[in-house]
Amino acid sequence: MSKNISVVDLFCGCGGLYEGFKQAGFKASVSNDIWEPAFKTFVRNNNSTPFVLGDITDLEIKKKIIQEGKGSKVLIGGPPCQAYSMAGQRNVDDPRGKLFEDYLEIVNNIKPKFFVMENVKGLLSMEHDKQKLNPAEKKELNKIKSLENDKIDLMLKRKQSKNTNKIKFSIKEEEKLEEIKKKLKLLKINTSNLRVKVTETIKKRFLDLGYFVEIKVLNSANYGVPQKRERVIIIGSHNGLNINFPEPVYLERKDTFNEEIFRKNHPNWITVKEAIDDLKNKSEDVSFNHVFTKCGDDFKKKIKNTPIGKSVYGGFSDAYFRCPPDEPSRTVKENHGGVFIHYEKDRFMTPRELARLQSFDDHFIFEGSKSQILVQIGNAVPPKLGYSIAEVLKENI
Ligand SMILES: C[S@@+](CC[C@H](N)C(=O)[O-])C[C@H]1O[C@@H](n2cnc3c(N)ncnc32)[C@H](O)[C@@H]1O
Structure with missing residues (x-):
């Protein structure tokens, strides 16, 4: 298998998905993102890759991407989910709808053998109105x-x-919410013929361009990521090329499995503790993105009183959640700085610890302020998930 298969990397962010493809032997012909901090991180970790910084819907930017990307075998990265909710509208005045149309235009011009998009699981239940x-x-x-x-x-x-005493949610409001849910359910049943699933539109629009599309939900923990991050992976292939998704390698330990066969074929999911325990006593190191967050005495006290499996806010909120050490973490999100609490130390996890939970290697350094780095980490596709997808894709090129 030849090295350096060319790949166009759109909506590349800091380059999590590309990191995995690079490790599998792909090389970016061009990368694009609109956000400068992500661009700086990407370039720092990939200094020889042509990068087009700017809005993909801008005519000049789009032209440059198509020029640089011509002849590439694969295209990775896709628009955020809001773009698809408008996919049925074809309203060129709506920037979200335009994002999807521009994406189709780029794929149609570059004509890669495969494209790979990732999105949140919610995409599967999204619908839009029929056109006529x-x-x-x-x-x-x-x-x-x-x-x-x-x-x-x-x-x-x-x-x-639930997060503050200043806001009260009354029983009346709870009842109103339940009533709305019931009404919605009924209305949706009665109008199901007027709406289309977004995934069906995606399939149809790509079929019009000669691409067959398959969609699957993958759990990152099954591919060696110490995180139970589930993502929708959409793969399109040109002219009927085979589409395969990676088989799970790491599996949740279940007592029902035959122990011997299980151990031989599949290692256990990687846990939070296995991923970050060596960093717990490390002092702050800004150049390594191991940066502590200072907080007031009141908040420190709240952290101290938060047991494993609970959030500082009580309940199961993702923000300031103390992850159990002996399993993969919940989905790493940027959460406006409300990141996970360390399982053993009474402090927030550092960006480096969160990057480890996303399976970034330690040599991958993030640029920007701490909050910008947290957004980049939370947005990224775990490199190890990207690697597993790239490895099976390679076989069909
Ligand atoms: C979910 S992140 C992508 C993460 C990336 N695939 C990774 O693995 O690191 C989506 C990215 O799309 C970029 N983006 C959103 N709108 C854009 C636009 N109009 N043009 C170019 N990039 C855009 C954002 O700046 C963001 O970095």
Whole structure:
């Protein structure tokens, strides 16, 4: 198998997905992102890769990407999920809808053999309105949108009320929320013929360009990432090339398995402790992104009183959650700085510890302020997941 298979890397962020592809023998012909801190990190870790910094929907930027990427065998990275919610609208005035149209245009111009996109699991349940609807049908669907908005507002308020005493969520509001959910369920059943699943539109739009698309949810922990991060992986292949997804290698230890066969074929999921324990007494090292977060005495006390498996906010909120050490972590999110609490130390995990939970190697250094680094880490596809996808893709090129 030849080395350095060319790949176009879009929405590349700091380069988590590309890191995995690089390790599997791919080389970027061009990378693109709009965000400068991510660009700086990417370039620091990949200094010879052509990078186009700017908005992919900008005509000049798009032209440059197509020019540099022409002839590439693979294209990785895809637009964020909001882009697909507009996928059925084809409203070029809406920037989110435009993102998907521009992506299609780039794929169609470069014509890679494969493209790989990743997204949140929520994409699978997303729907959009059909295109040709009469006024009465539109009215029905608008009722759903209005109820959805009311539901989101109430759910947000309920969440906030758990985090602060200043916001109260009354029993009446709880009842109203339940009523809205029931109404929504009924309305959705009655209007199911007026809406289409976003994934169906994605498949259809790519089929029009000669790409067959397969979609699967992969759990990062199954590929050696110390994190139970589930992501939707969308693979498109040109002219009927085979599509394969990687088989799980690491598995959750289950008593029902035959111990001998299990141990021989599949190592256990990697745990939080295995991934970061060597860093627990390390002093701060900014150049290694091992940076501590200072907090006031009150908050320190709250951290101290937070047991494993609970959040500082109580309950199961992801923010300031103290992850159990003997299993993979929950999904690493940027959480506006409300990152995980160390399982043993009464402090936040550092960006380096979170990068380890995302399976970044220690030589990968992030650029930017601490909060910008946390966004880059939380946004990234774990390199080890990227590597597993790239390895099977290679076989079919
Ligand atoms: C989920 S992150 C990608 C993470 C990346 N695949 C990785 O593994 O590290 C999405 C990225 O899309 C970029 N982005 C969003 N809108 C964009 C646009 N209009 N043009 C270019 N990049 C954009 C964001 O700056 C962000 O870095």
